[in-house]
Amino acid sequence: MSFRETFFNKIFTLRNLFFFFNFLVLALFLYALSLDWNREWKPYQKEYKTREHNKQPLEIKQILATDFNRVDRCITCHTGYDSFTNPTLTNGYKDHPYAAPQNAIHQKHPFEKYGCAVCHEGQGLATTFVDAAHMPKDENQKKEWEKKYHWEIVEFWEQPMKAGPLLYASCSKCHQAHPKVAGMESLKKGEKLVFENGCIGCHQIRGEGGTIAPDLAEETSVKPLTRIDFGPAINAGLISKKERTLENWIRLHFATAPQVLTPGDPEGHLSADPKHPQAVAPSGMPYFGFNKEETEALVAYVTSLKREKIPYIYYREAPPKYEPVFTDAAQHGRYVFQKYGCTGCHGKNANKGIPVFNRQGQRAPDLVKTVGTFTREELIKKIQTGVNPEVKENPQGPTPPLYMPTFKEKIKGTELEDLVTYLTSIAEKTEEW
Ligand code: HEC
Numbered sequence: 001m002s003f004r005e006t007f008f009n010k011i012f013t014l015r016n017l018f019f020f021f022n023f024l025v026l027a028l029f030l031y032a033l034s035l036d037w038n039r040e041w042k043p044y045q046k047e048y049k050t051r052e053h054n055k056q057p058l059e060i061k062q063i064l065a066t067d068f069n070r071v072d073r074c075i076t077c078h079t080g081y082d083s084f085t086n087p088t089l090t091n092g093y094k095d096h097p098y099a100a101p102q103n104a105i106h107q108k109h110p111f112e113k114y115g116c117a118v119c120h121e122g123q124g125l126a127t128t129f130v131d132a133a134h135m136p137k138d139e140n141q142k143k144e145w146e147k148k149y150h151w152e153i154v155e156f157w158e159q160p161m162k163a164g165p166l167l168y169a170s171c172s173k174c175h176q177a178h179p180k181v182a183g184m185e186s187l188k189k190g191e192k193l194v195f196e197n198g199c200i201g202c203h204q205i206r207g208e209g210g211t212i213a214p215d216l217a218e219e220t221s222v223k224p225l226t227r228i229d230f231g232p233a234i235n236a237g238l239i240s241k242k243e244r245t246l247e248n249w250i251r252l253h254f255a256t257a258p259q260v261l262t263p264g265d266p267e268g269h270l271s272a273d274p275k276h277p278q279a280v281a282p283s284g285m286p287y288f289g290f291n292k293e294e295t296e297a298l299v300a301y302v303t304s305l306k307r308e309k310i311p312y313i314y315y316r317e318a319p320p321k322y323e324p325v326f327t328d329a330a331q332h333g334r335y336v337f338q339k340y341g342c343t344g345c346h347g348k349n350a351n352k353g354i355p356v357f358n359r360q361g362q363r364a365p366d367l368v369k370t371v372g373t374f375t376r377e378e379l380i381k382k383i384q385t386g387v388n389p390e391v392k393e394n395p396q397g398p399t400p401p402l403y404m405p406t407f408k409e410k411i412k413g414t415e416l417e418d419l420v421t422y423l424t425s426i427a428e429k430t431e432e433w
């Protein structure tokens with residue numbers, strides 16, 4: 001018998017195949033059973049029940065937060081927050097996931113209605129530590145988690161858990177003002193920085209502000225990861241491929257020069273038609289040089305602008321905001337200068353134009369130096385109509401990314417008059433002969 005005959009008659013027979021596949025199915029079944037047996041959450045629940053001398057069955061536990069369209073299984077491991085196992089919802093344990101310390105915020109938002117992820121974010125349905133999208137609050141915790149849980153960021157899960165002060169960004173989904181609780185400091189600081197630095201001169205927040213840059217609330221705070229080009233940041237070694245999160249994207253805009261993140265194509269090398277290269281200027285956003293604390297405050301604030309569909313009964317509207325009152329016209333004008341974000345391009349004291357790529361002089365004007373050369377009427381006209389288009393430094397180069405926008409529809413009446421009074425009050429005195 002040739003090898004071929006032996007093979008088909010003796011070995012590769014239907015009967016043998018039948019046995020082989022039966023064994024395979026059995027093996028897979030046992031494997032699945034062992035996976036189920038070894039579910040990551042089981043030892044946590046077991047340990048909790050041992051500590052509490054409790055004989056309830058081991059099971060996946062979940063909260064149906066139907067009002068928010070969420071199903072959260074966090075209590076499968078965080079058993080102390082399961083009202084069935086632990087009706088008081090507090091205990092004295094110090095170690096997570098067993099700990100359920102007294103927590104005033106938890107008490108004000110009953111878990112059976114809110115679930116967990118509406119505040120903490122993360123992946124409510126997940127039953128493993130990594131998939132729940134826990135986020136470390138610092139480098140040390142990150143290293144510890146990598147060792148202990150093989151922690152990594154869940155790639156392209158849009159809502160990783162919020163750690164540290166960033167957790168308080170979630171509150172604004174319902175509380176349109178910042179609730180007066182400890183932990184809100186960072187968010188409030190972020191809001192103040194946004195006001196003082198004139199982000200709104202270029203960005204909008206829910207439709208209010210400049211049109212040069214994305215709406216930080218309606219676009220940025222809900223930006224899908226697939227719409228973010230992390231390439232330049234990764235190439236520059238600022239983050240790794242595994243760190244592509246929206247929070248990091250926002251953070252990088254303060255931690256580094258935005259031109260590194262959005263380099264444009266100033267020479268037009270990437271143009272589709274090399275005969276008529278289309279140069280694109282790098283980002284027009286200035287590098288503010290915020291420190292770490294300021295950076296985190298800004299990340300907290302920008303992420304707090306996110307809104308999601310939440311039933312109206314859960315909204316707590318902000319009380320009306322009153323404009324501060326000024327008796328001095330120039331001081332009111334200075335406030336107007338901040339309020340509309342003139343500071344974003346002209347500096348906090350109107351004496352520092354930010355860099356503007358390929359604009360003649362490469363900067364926005366230093367108003368302290370230039371406003372003295374205009375009459376009141378000319379200043380009003382500049383503010384009302386804006387200045388566009390610009391003279392380029394290099395005619396072949398890209399259009400400058402920034403220009404003086406029009407404020408015609410926004411600044412009128414006393415605001416306009418006082419703004420101009422402010423500008424004329426700061427004008428550098430030229431020597432008079
Ligand atoms: C597989 C079990 C498991 C699930 C599911 C789980 N957790 Fe955890 N969680 C843990 C463990 C374990 C820790 C402790 C981590 C450590 O060692 O620091 C923890 C820690 C935490 C912490 C504290 C983090 C810190 O800074 O110390 C929070 C907050 C938290 N979990 C929230 C949640 C939320 C919200 C969910 C649901 C979306 C969830 N967890 C789902 C196991 C789980």
Ligand code: HEC
Nearest residue numbers: 074075078081096103105106109111114115116119120183
């Ligand atoms: C209304 C918002 C809200 C909801 C809903 C909520 N939490 Fe919290 N949670 C908080 C806040 C705020 C803190 C306090 C963080 C701090 O102390 O800085 C906190 C703290 C925690 C901690 C302790 C973290 C630490 O650093 O020690 C854990 C664990 C936790 N929550 C788990 C849960 C679980 C599980 C659920 C759902 C059953 C839940 N939370 C629901 C807002 C919420």
Ligand code: HEC
Nearest residue numbers: 105108118119167168170171173174175179181313314315
């Ligand atoms: C899903 C919506 C929602 C989220 C998210 C939420 N809250 Fe609330 N919160 C409410 C509602 C509704 C009440 C009022 C409850 C009542 O009237 O009994 C409330 C009550 C409170 C109260 C009691 C005082 C008051 O204003 O009535 C505080 C304090 C509070 N929330 C703080 C927070 C903080 C801090 C966070 C974020 C960690 C947060 N909330 C997240 C909806 C929410």
Ligand code: HEC
Nearest residue numbers: 197198199202212213214220250253258262283284285344
């Ligand atoms: C002079 C104009 C200007 C000012 C002032 C400015 N930005 Fe920007 N910013 C931009 C432009 C333009 C972009 C669009 C992307 C790019 O070209 O870099 C941008 C992008 C961003 C992004 C990423 C947005 C997204 O959707 O991808 C964030 C976050 C951001 N800016 C926050 C701020 C904050 C906060 C401030 C104030 C502290 C600020 N910016 C001030 C011009 C500005």
Ligand code: HEC
Nearest residue numbers: 201340341342345364365370382387390402403404405407
């Ligand atoms: C997006 C950036 C940006 C913002 C925001 C901005 N400016 Fe300007 N501004 C410019 C640029 C660029 C010029 C120079 C225009 C040109 O080419 O002549 C300019 C010119 C001016 C001038 C004329 C001075 C000169 O030397 O030409 C005045 C006055 C002025 N801005 C006032 C304001 C005021 C007041 C606000 C706020 C209401 C404001 N700007 C907001 C960018 C900006």
